Amino acid sequence: MSREIVAGVDGSPESLAAADWAAREARRRRLPLRLVHAWRWEPLEIPLEQDRPSQERTADDVLRKAESTIAERHPGLPLTAEVLQDTPVAALLSTEERAEMLVIGSRGYGAVAGFLLGSYGQQIIAGAHRPVVAVRSRDGAGGGDPEGGVVVVGQLGSADDGAPALGFAFETAAARGASVRAVRAWSLPPLYAYSPTSSALARADEAGGLVPYEEQALREALAPWRERFPEVRVTEHVEIGSAGQVLLGSSGDARLLVVGRRARRGVIGSRIGSVAHAALHLAPCPVVVVPHE
Structure with missing residues (x-):
């Protein structure tokens, strides 16, 4: 089974930086890149109008914007993108069978304060059986990962x-x-x-x-x-x-x-x-x- 690098995207600058870092690493290792966005319809038990088609379109927009940005920055890189209907942790861990590594974004405050790793990131790292890379916005985007x-x-x-x-x-x-x-x-x-x-x-x-x-x-x-x-x-x-x-x-x-x-x-x-x-x-x-x- 062929390997791939998997990056989770959620529309944040940190996740886009993670996808950009993952794209460069995929090119170095001559592997395809797979972008995934987690979304699951969970209607709330409250008397409010809840629009599932609109939420589906929003989830797809998040993924397509990330896909378009990465494709433009890294032309020729084998790239796929998919919305996974699950929670963020379960969705990313479900890709492990073919993953060379999982790449996630992490908020940070610079070299002194370092990472602010959210609960999803901690759960993914704790539960993964493949290497997990945590990337901050300044680490990945804009060519911030030179040879x-x-x-x-x-x-x-x-x-x-x-x-x-x-x-x-x-x-x-x-x-x-x-x-x-x-x-x-x-x-x-x-x-x-x-x-x-x-x-x-x-x-x-x-x-x-x-x-x-x-x-x-x-x-x-x-x-x-x-x-x-x-x-x-x-x-x-x-x-x-x-x-x-x-x-x-x-x-x-x-x-x-x-x-x-x-x-x-x-x-x-x-x-x-x-x-x-x-x-x-x-x-x-x-x-x-x-x-x-």
């Missing part, structure tokens, strides 16, 4: 844990001629972990200390992706501190920030995770959240 630059990616835990995010970062960097900055944060183990029988500390001792151990862990996680994408220049950054703070501190010049999120559902449902939450609200660039098991 080159640096893609920053966070690597936490084991090599397997970080593989989906690393893979997305390298694929994206290769497509746009960018470099990758791989960031790994670490912290001192709690006092009770200092034990001769601690396997983690034993491995750290073998590596020559905690810092060399963390650096080695990052190198090992990067090794298969360096081999697969030899044309992508890679820099490594290992720093003590909270993962969110270290990642954001390393992303000031990033064109794209890639973070991972565990896709397992908990007792109260899926969650974004603290690192992804910090990135989505404070990063100075578009953010990709990549789920992993």
Whole structure:
């Protein structure tokens, strides 16, 4: 089954910027772009005249305006557009089977305040099994996503844990001629972990200390992706501190920030995770959240 990039549009400047960003990424990856707009007729139980045909026309107008704008800006790009009769979250998640990624708009107040991610955006990110890209109006429209630059990616835990995010970062960097900055944060183990029988500390001792151990862990996680994408220049950054703070501190010049999120559902449902939450609200660039098991 052929893949496509899916962007949700709702008539807002943010969603148009997201569609524009998605169009450029689709061209880089040589994939078609699919625009979707969610609308569902839900008559209210109040004594007012409710015009379903008019609402249908409004929904179609929103979609066609976005389609026309993207087609004009990106001539020749394979493009489809569809109104999905469902709630915004369910509609966008229903496209995952063929989606390479989902792209959504997010309001923001600039590099300091970062994103203001609405409840729909949070639900989509928490429920998605494909990467979700959050784009603000200034990130996408008007050619605000040039080639080159640096893609920053966070690597936490084991090599397997970080593989989906690393893979997305390298694929994206290769497509746009960018470099990758791989960031790994670490912290001192709690006092009770200092034990001769601690396997983690034993491995750290073998590596020559905690810092060399963390650096080695990052190198090992990067090794298969360096081999697969030899044309992508890679820099490594290992720093003590909270993962969110270290990642954001390393992303000031990033064109794209890639973070991972565990896709397992908990007792109260899926969650974004603290690192992804910090990135989505404070990063100075578009953010990709990549789920992993």
